[in-house]
Amino acid sequence: MNENKAIVWFRQDLRLHDNEALVDAIAQNQFIVPVYIFDPRVFIQLENLNIPKTDSFRAKFIIESVTALRNALLEFNVNLIVRVGNPEEEIFKIARRLKTKWVYCNRERTQEEVLVQDRLEVALWSIGQEMRYSRGKMLFYTQDLPFPITHTPDTFRQFYKEVGRFVDIRKPLPVPKEIPSYEHYIDLGEIPSLIDLNLENTVETNCKEEFCFKGGEEEGLKRLDMFVERFSKLKSCSFFSPWLSQGCLSPKTVYFAIQESENKDEIIQHLMVRDFFRLMGKKHLNSIFIKGGITQNFNKSFSQNTDILNDWINGKTEEPIVNAYMNQLKSTGHISLLGRKITSHFLVNTLNVDWRMGAAYFESILIDYDPCSNWVNWNEIAGLTIDARHYCSTNYIQLHKNQDPENLFLKKWISEYSVI
Numbered sequence: 001m002n003e004n005k006a007i008v009w010f011r012q013d014l015r016l017h018d019n020e021a022l023v024d025a026i027a028q029n030q031f032i033v034p035v036y037i038f039d040p041r042v043f044i045q046l047e048n049l050n051i052p053k054t055d056s057f058r059a060k061f062i063i064e065s066v067t068a069l070r071n072a073l074l075e076f077n078v079n080l081i082v083r084v085g086n087p088e089e090e091i092f093k094i095a096r097r098l099k100t101k102w103v104y105c106n107r108e109r110t111q112e113e114v115l116v117q118d119r120l121e122v123a124l125w126s127i128g129q130e131m132r133y134s135r136g137k138m139l140f141y142t143q144d145l146p147f148p149i150t151h152t153p154d155t156f157r158q159f160y161k162e163v164g165r166f167v168d169i170r171k172p173l174p175v176p177k178e179i180p181s182y183e184h185y186i187d188l189g190e191i192p193s194l195i196d197l198n199l200e201n202t203v204e205t206n207c208k209e210e211f212c213f214k215g216g217e218e219e220g221l222k223r224l225d226m227f228v229e230r231f232s233k234l235k236s237c238s239f240f241s242p243w244l245s246q247g248c249l250s251p252k253t254v255y256f257a258i259q260e261s262e263n264k265d266e267i268i269q270h271l272m273v274r275d276f277f278r279l280m281g282k283k284h285l286n287s288i289f290i291k292g293g294i295t296q297n298f299n300k301s302f303s304q305n306t307d308i309l310n311d312w313i314n315g316k317t318e319e320p321i322v323n324a325y326m327n328q329l330k331s332t333g334h335i336s337l338l339g340r341k342i343t344s345h346f347l348v349n350t351l352n353v354d355w356r357m358g359a360a361y362f363e364s365i366l367i368d369y370d371p372c373s374n375w376v377n378w379n380e381i382a383g384l385t386i387d388a389r390h391y392c393s394t395n396y397i398q399l400h401k402n403q404d405p406e407n408l409f410l411k412k413w414i415s416e417y418s419v420i
C-alpha cells in the first residue's frame with residue numbers, strides 16, 4: 001500500500017481549484033501536509049530607496065489569502081502549517097520531522113524564487129527527500145507551444161500570431177473531492193499580522209462598487225462571477241490582477257468563465273500578454289532585472305537621483321496627470337494599465353531616472369505585483385525589449401485626456417483640483 005507522505009508547499013498558487021501541485025500530491029501519496037511560509041526576505045526594507053520590498057497593500061492581501069486558504073482546507077479537515085522564516089529551512093525542518101517523501105510545489109522562474117526552491121531541493125536531498133514541480137501560473141502549457149521556450153518570439157505580435165488561435169487552453173483541474181491528511185501534532189503556526197512583518201497597519205482593504213481587493217480564492221471567484229454577470233458589458237478591464245498574481249484565481253479558470261462575456265477577446269488577449277511576459281522572463285532570465293534589460297543595451301545613461309524619484313513617488317512632478325496617478329497608487333496600491341504606462345514612461349523618458357528604481361517602487365507598492373509582469377513591462381517602457389519602439393511613440397497622457405475631458409480624475413486625486 002502507498003504510505004507516502006508529501007508536503008504541498010503553497011506559493012503564488014493560493015487556491016484549491018486548478019492546483020496542479022495539490023492534485024499531483026494527492027494522486028501520488030497517501031497523506032499530504034500543506035504548508036505556507038512567509039519569507040522575511042520578501043518583506044525587508046530596501047535601504048537605498050527607503051521602502052519595504054513588499055508594502056502593506058500586498059502584504060495584507062497575502063495575509064487575507066493565506067487565511068482564506070487555511071479556512072478552505074479546514075473544510076476538508078486539513079490543517080495548513082504556517083511559518084515565518086526562510087522556506088529552505090522551515091520546510092526542511094517539517095520534512096525531516098514528519099519523514100515525508102516529497103515536497104510538491106508550483107515551480108517559480110525568477111531569480112529570487114528559484115534560489116529558494118533550489119536551496120530547499122539541495123537540503124532535501126541530504127535527508128533522502130525530493131522536490132516535485134508542477135505548473136499553474138500560465139494560460140498555456142509550455143509543452144503545447146509550437147516553439148521551445150528559448151525560441152519564443154520576442155514580440156507579442158509574433159507570439160500572438162503563432163499561438164493565439166492555434167494552441168488550445170487545457171481545462172482547469174477541479175477542486176479535489178478529498179484531501180487526505182493525518183494527525184501529526186506539529187505546531188500549526190500563526191498567520192503573522194502586518195506589524196509582525198514590520199509593516200504599517202494603516203491600510204484599508206480597497207473596496208469600491210465594482211471591486212473589492214480582498215485576498216483569497218473565494219473573493220477571487222466572487223470577483224470573477226461578478227465580472228461575468230454584471231460588469232463585462234460595461235468594463236473592458238477586469239481587476240483580476242491581484243488574485244491572478246497570488247494565484248487565488250487560475251488564468252485557465254478565468255479563460256473558461258468569461259467565454260460568454262462581451263469583451264472576452266480583450267481580456268483573453270491580456271492574459272496572453274501575461275503569459276508572453278512570463279515566457280520573456282524564462283527566455284531572458286536575469287536580464288529582465290539588470291540595467292541593460294532584455295536587449296542588453298547598456299548605452300543609455302539614467303540618473304539615480306532619489307530626490308527626483310521621491311517627487312515622482314509623492315505626486316510632486318510638474319505633470320498633474322502623473323501626480324494624480326501616483327497619489328492613487330500610494331493610497332490604494334493599484335492603478336490602471338494606462339496609469340502605469342503614463343507614470344513609468346514619465347519617470348524614465350522625461351525625468352530620465354533609472355528604470356530599475358521605478359520598477360522597485362512598483363514592486364513595493366503594487367497589490368498585484370508579479371515579477372515578470374512588472375519587470376518586463378518596465379523593460380518595455382525603458383526601450384529595452386525588441387518591440388519597445390512601438391510603445392514609446394504613443395502619447396499616453398493625451399489618451400488619458402481624451403478619456404477624461406472634465407478632469408474628474410485630477411479632481412479626485414489632487415486636492416488643488418478638487419476645489420476648482
Ligand SMILES: Cc1cc2nc3c(=O)[nH]c(=O)nc-3n(C[C@H](O)[C@H](O)[C@H](O)COP(=O)(O)OP(=O)(O)OC[C@H]3O[C@@H](n4cnc5c(N)ncnc54)[C@H](O)[C@@H]3O)c2cc1C
Nearest residue numbers: 237238239240241270271274337340368369370373374377
Ligand atoms: C510599468 C508596468 C508595470 C506593471 N506591473 C504589473 C504587475 O506587477 N502585475 C500585474 O499583474 N500587472 C502589471 N502590469 C500590467 C497591467 O497594468 C495590469 O495587469 C492591469 O492593469 C491589471 O488590471 P486588470 O486586472 O483590470 O487587467 P485586464 O485588462 O482585465 O487583463 C486581465 C489580466 O491580464 C493580465 N494583464 C493585463 N495587461 C497586462 C500587461 N500589460 N502585462 C502583464 N499582464 C497583463 C493581468 O493579469 C490582468 O488581470 C504592469 C504594467 C506596466 C505598464
